Amino acid sequence: MSRKPQPESTSRRPAHVTLAVVLQVRDARLQVLLWQRAREPFLGAWSLPGGYLEAGETLEQSIRRHLAVKVDVRELAHLEQLETLSDPARNPSEWELATAYLGLVPADVDPEVPDDTRWNPVSRLPELAYDHRAIVLAGRDRLRAKLSYTNIGFALAPPEFTISELRELYAAALGHEVSATNLQRVLLRRGVLEPTGERREPGRTGGRPAALYRFRSRGLEITDQFAVLRPPG
Amino acid sequence: MSRKPQPESTSRRPAHVTLAVVLQVRDARLQVLLWQRAREPFLGAWSLPGGYLEAGETLEQSIRRHLAVKVDVRELAHLEQLETLSDPARNPSEWELATAYLGLVPADVDPEVPDDTRWNPVSRLPELAYDHRAIVLAGRDRLRAKLSYTNIGFALAPPEFTISELRELYAAALGHEVSATNLQRVLLRRGVLEPTGERREPGRTGGRPAALYRFRSRGLEITDQFAVLRPPG
DNA sequence: GCAAAAGTGTTGTGTCTACACCCATGT
DNA sequence: ACATGGGTGTAGACACAACACTTTTGC
Numbered sequence: 001m002s003r004k005p006q007p008e009s010t011s012r013r014p015a016h017v018t019l020a021v022v023l024q025v026r027d028a029r030l031q032v033l034l035w036q037r038a039r040e041p042f043l044g045a046w047s048l049p050g051g052y053l054e055a056g057e058t059l060e061q062s063i064r065r066h067l068a069v070k071v072d073v074r075e076l077a078h079l080e081q082l083e084t085l086s087d088p089a090r091n092p093s094e095w096e097l098a099t100a101y102l103g104l105v106p107a108d109v110d111p112e113v114p115d116d117t118r119w120n121p122v123s124r125l126p127e128l129a130y131d132h133r134a135i136v137l138a139g140r141d142r143l144r145a146k147l148s149y150t151n152i153g154f155a156l157a158p159p160e161f162t163i164s165e166l167r168e169l170y171a172a173a174l175g176h177e178v179s180a181t182n183l184q185r186v187l188l189r190r191g192v193l194e195p196t197g198e199r200r201e202p203g204r205t206g207g208r209p210a211a212l213y214r215f216r217s218r219g220l221e222i223t224d225q226f227a228v229l230r231p232p233g
Numbered sequence: 234m235s236r237k238p239q240p241e242s243t244s245r246r247p248a249h250v251t252l253a254v255v256l257q258v259r260d261a262r263l264q265v266l267l268w269q270r271a272r273e274p275f276l277g278a279w280s281l282p283g284g285y286l287e288a289g290e291t292l293e294q295s296i297r298r299h300l301a302v303k304v305d306v307r308e309l310a311h312l313e314q315l316e317t318l319s320d321p322a323r324n325p326s327e328w329e330l331a332t333a334y335l336g337l338v339p340a341d342v343d344p345e346v347p348d349d350t351r352w353n354p355v356s357r358l359p360e361l362a363y364d365h366r367a368i369v370l371a372g373r374d375r376l377r378a379k380l381s382y383t384n385i386g387f388a389l390a391p392p393e394f395t396i397s398e399l400r401e402l403y404a405a406a407l408g409h410e411v412s413a414t415n416l417q418r419v420l421l422r423r424g425v426l427e428p429t430g431e432r433r434e435p436g437r438t439g440g441r442p443a444a445l446y447r448f449r450s451r452g453l454e455i456t457d458q459f460a461v462l463r464p465p466g
Numbered sequence: 467g468c469a470a471a472a473g474t475g476t477t478g479t480g481t482c483t484a485c486a487c488c489c490a491t492g493t
Numbered sequence: 494a495c496a497t498g499g500g501t502g503t504a505g506a507c508a509c510a511a512c513a514c515t516t517t518t519g520c
Contacts, residue, residue, distance in 0.1 A: 012288065013246040016330065055245065055328060059319040084317040084332050086292040095288060097249065099317050164499075181500080182483060189481080206492030207498030397472075414473075415510060422508080439519030440471030 014086075015096040018063035019050035019132070021082065021139030022071060024105040024119065025156055025172040030143075031119040032136050033070060034128075038116065041093050042129035048136070049117065050098070063101045071111040078104040078155035078220065082138055090131050098130075102139040107169055108158030123175070144174055149224040151192045154215035160196055162210035190223045191216060247319075248329040251296035252283035252365070254315065254372030255304060257338040257352065258389055258405040263376075264352040265369050266303060267361075271349065274326050275362035281333070281369070282350065296334045304344040311337040311388035311453065315371055323364050331363075335372040340402055341391030356408070377407055382457040384425045387448035395433055395443035399426075423456045424449060 022033040035049040051066040053059065059081065064073050082100040090096070105111065113119070120126065122140050125133055146152040147170060156169045166187075167180040187193040194216045199209040255266040268282040284299040286292065292314070297306050315333040323329070338344065346352070353359065355373050358366055379385040380403060389402045399420075400413040420426040427449045432442040 014249060014286065014288075016247060016249070053247065053319075055247075056321050058321065059317060059330075081316055083314055084292060086286075086332075088289050088291065097292075099319075162499085179483080181485090184500080186482075202491055202498075204492070205497060206490085207496085208490040208500075210499055395472085412510075414512090417473080419509075435471070435518050437519070438470060439517085440469090441473075441517035443472060 015094055016053040017050055017096060017098045018053055018059050018066060018101065019048040019098050019135065020063050020067055020079075020101045020103045021048060021136050022067065022076070022103040022105060023122070023139065023143060023156075023173075025107045025169045026119055028168055028172050029121045029123065030140065030172050030175070032122050032125075032139075033113065034118055034120045034126075035070065036116045036118075037129060041091065045129040046120070046126050047129035048100070048132045053099075059099045060101070063099075063103075067103065070113055070117050071105065075105050075109045075111050076103050077106050077218070078102075078152065080142075080220075082135065082142060085131055085135070087131070100135045100139070102142055104143070104152070104155035106158055107156060146220075147173060149222060151190075151215060151217060151221050151223050153187075153192070154218045157215065160198070160212045160214050162200055162212060164210060166213070192223050248327055249286040250283055250329060250331045251286055251292050251299060251334065252281040252331050252368065253296050253300055253312075253334045253336045254281060254369050255300065255309070255336040255338060256355070256372065256376060256389075256406075258340045258402045259352055261401055261405050262354045262356065263373065263406050263408070265355050265358075265372075266346065267351055267353045267359075268303065269349045269351075270362060274324065278362040279353070279359050280362035281365045283331070286332075292332045293334070296332075296336075300336065303346055303350050304338065308338050308342045308344050309336045310339050310451070311335075311385065313375075313453075315368065315375060318364055318368070320364070333368045333372070335375055337376070337385070337388035339391055340389060379453075380406060382455060384448060384450060384454050384456050386420075386425070387451045390448065393429055393431070393445045393447050395445060397443060399446070425456050 020033075024031055024033075033049060034046045037043055037045050037047050049067060049070045050063060053062045054065075057065065060079065064076075064079070067073060067076065080102050082102050084097060084099045086097050088095060090098070122136060125136060127133075128136070143152065153166065153170065156173060157166055161169075163180050163184045167178050167183050170183060171178045184193075192215060193213045196212045196214055198212040200212060202209050253266075257264055257266075266282060267279040270276055270278050270280050282300060282303045283296060286295045287298075290298065293312065297309075297312070300306060300309065313335050315335050317330060317332045319330050321328060323331070355369060358369060360366075361369070376385065386399065386403065389406060390399055394402075396413050396417045400411050400416050403416060404411045417426075425448060426446045429445045429447055431445040433445060435442050
């Protein structure tokens with residue numbers, strides 16, 4: 001397990017790791033799964049979970065394998081590639097490329113995470129190892145953009161939910177207030193949501209019972225074709 | 234130069250190459266720069282230009298270096314990373330990852346390309362080596378999407394142009410007709426274009442002289458913030 | 467004058483935000 | 494009855510497509 005990093009840095013081929021920005025809305029805040037490094041470089045620093053690519057696997061298989069240790073893979077509702085980082089100086093001890101992924105966990109599951117792992121609000125990141133801070137922000141921005149023009153909310157939401165609950169998830173992920181009224185209309189108009197027919201009983205404080213909805217599809221779909229320069233007709 | 238590929242395929246580290254989908258509008262069609270392979274595998278087949286990543290360089294530096302042989306780097310108005318391919322079987326002879334880039338060449342330059350290289354319409358691709366066909370289509374789709382919500386047209390257009398000329402570039406890249414009237418209004422409303430104050434003399438056949446425009450910025454900017462779920466206020 | 471090409475005016479449509487108002491429940 | 498939270502109605506702003514019309518040139 002322990003080998004000298006120096007010899008590798010002069011290898012003709014770079015090491016290749018996969019990393020994941022795993023996001024979940026927890027306590028009404030967008031949080032990211034961080035992992036405390038157990039070895040040099042950056043021993044003790046917080047970083048993104050991941051690890052070496054192995055022969056015979058794809059990058060996606062690799063990151064799923066590494067994440068399985070941290071969070072049950074079945075709980076990842078969405079996984080997509082972000083970018084590949086390649087600055088030769090990004091890792092001080094060896095030549096290493098890193099391919100970053102964005103993973104999303106629905107709000108209704110609370111995966112057991114190991115002791116060296118914790119959820120941390122994206123808005124208050126600690127110092128992160130390597131270039132991981134920029135990667136987290138890139139993942140957050142990708143999520144925010146896709147919330148606007150795809151159905152990617154399915155990966156943040158439980159199977160069934162009220163519009164109020166969904167509103168809270170969107171507000172946490174987007175970082176600004178979202179109106180339940182308009183959110184409902186936009187997502188219904190686009191056919192992203194459908195009512196289940198069920199209702200949720202109001203709390204002790206009363207109020208009209210809320211209708212339950214679900215995402216019509218649980219695979220990524222583009223729901224707002226870019227507005228301008230569409231084909232004529 | 235010639236070494237046996239087999240020993241590498243069992244290496245603990247994958248080879249890593251960079252590839253580029255270099256696009257230009259030529260003869261009113263979107264075309265891609267293809268390169269005829271001079272060695273196995275896929276000897277003689279058409280493929281995307283690129284080559285091995287070397288120690289000490291970033292992926293972007295690598296693809297710029299490889300492209301410099303095919304097309305003058307100064308003529309690349311835009312370059313962005315597309316994705317990293319990692320199927321272990323994508324290259325039959327060795328374990329090889331490939332990071333694909335999208336490069337754009339303005340319509341007013343006609344780079345000298347070597348004999349083993351040619352421009353080919355994206356709509357009529359020959360059989361391509363590896364997974365390169367899918368990469369070309371991914372690059373085309375990325376360009377099409379960004380034409381709608383960014384100023385990326387600057388990378389297809391010459392420094393100054395008439396609306397008609399720009400219309401032709403957009404139509405070729407998008408693959409459908411574009412109205413000069415509406416294109417002008419959209420890009421002016423967004424502040425993407427500005428008039429130079431100059432006019433172009435009409436041809437022998439007459440017609441009103443066309444005003445010349447330029448892109449206000451020659452760096453990538455998002456000009457149509459995603460329409461929905463904006464912050465309140 | 468006439469054809470050709472460029473550019474503007476105008477109208478209609480669809481999407482979005484904002485806000486007022488109505489509905490269904492618990493106490 | 495009234496407070497609480499959910500949901501609908503409606504009006505205004507804006508961006509866009511379509512198309513008619515005007516402008517400026519060559520012949």
